[in-house]
Amino acid sequence: MVSATTRDWPAILTWRSHDATRIESVRVQISGKRIKAHGRIAAAASGGAPAFNASYDLVTDDTGATKRLSLDVSLAERERQLSIARDEENMWLVTDHEGATREAYDGAMDVDMIFSPFFNALPIRRTDLHQRVDSVTLPVVYVYLPELTVCAAEISYGCSGPNGGDGIKLHSPVSETTVTVDGDGFIVDYPGLAERI
Numbered sequence: 001m002v003s004a005t006t007r008d009w010p011a012i013l014t015w016r017s018h019d020a021t022r023i024e025s026v027r028v029q030i031s032g033k034r035i036k037a038h039g040r041i042a043a044a045a046s047g048g049a050p051a052f053n054a055s056y057d058l059v060t061d062d063t064g065a066t067k068r069l070s071l072d073v074s075l076a077e078r079e080r081q082l083s084i085a086r087d088e089e090n091m092w093l094v095t096d097h098e099g100a101t102r103e104a105y106d107g108a109m110d111v112d113m114i115f116s117p118f119f120n121a122l123p124i125r126r127t128d129l130h131q132r133v134d135s136v137t138l139p140v141v142y143v144y145l146p147e148l149t150v151c152a153a154e155i156s157y158g159c160s161g162p163n164g165g166d167g168i169k170l171h172s173p174v175s176e177t178t179v180t181v182d183g184d185g186f187i188v189d190y191p192g193l194a195e196r197i
Helices: 118-126
Strands: 011-017 022-031 034-043 052-060 066-074 079-086 092-096 099-103 110-113 134-144 149-159 168-171 176-182 187-190 194-196
Touching: 022 118, 034 118, 066 110, 066 134, 079 134, 110 118, 118 134, 118 149, 118 176, 118 187
Parallel strands: 110 134
Antiparallel strands: 011 022, 011 194, 022 034, 034 052, 052 066, 066 079, 079 092, 092 099, 134 149, 149 168, 168 176, 176 187, 187 194
C-alpha cells in the first residue's frame, strides 16, 4: 500500500525494527530522482549478533542510480570503513581495509544493505515502481553488516496494484515479503525488518 502524501525535502526518515533492537535514521535530500543521504543504523546485540553502529553517506546520479556510498561501522572491538563507487563505465570500485577491487557486479545500478529499509527505496524510485504496475528483478551490490562483506545479489520487486495499492512484493537474499511505501517510494513498513516512526 502507498500513502498518497509526499513530504517536503530535505527530511529525516526514521525506522525502528519490529523487535526494537535496531533503529535507522537518515537525512534525505531529493532533487528529481537524485538523492543525497546521510544515515545511521544503531543495533543492540541480538540473537548472537554483536552490537554495532553504522553511519553512511550516499549519493545517486540524476537517474537515481547509486554513484557512491561511504560506510563506517563500529563494533566494541574495532572500527572499519568501506567505500563503494560506480564509474562512468558502470564498474564498481570497492575499497575496504584489505584494499580495492573493481567489478561489474552483474551490471548493478543500486546498492542494498542488510538491516536498512532506506536502501530499498533506491531501485523502487529509480524504476518508478511505486507509481506503476510492474515487476523487476535487478542486480545489486549487496552489503552485509556488521561484517562489511560485499557481494553481487538479485532483488525482485513486484507491484500489482496502481500506485502500489497492494504493496510491493520484495524478494531479497534475506527476505521474501510485501512492503508498503509512501508516495515518494520510501518504505513505510517492511514486515520482519522495520517500520517507519
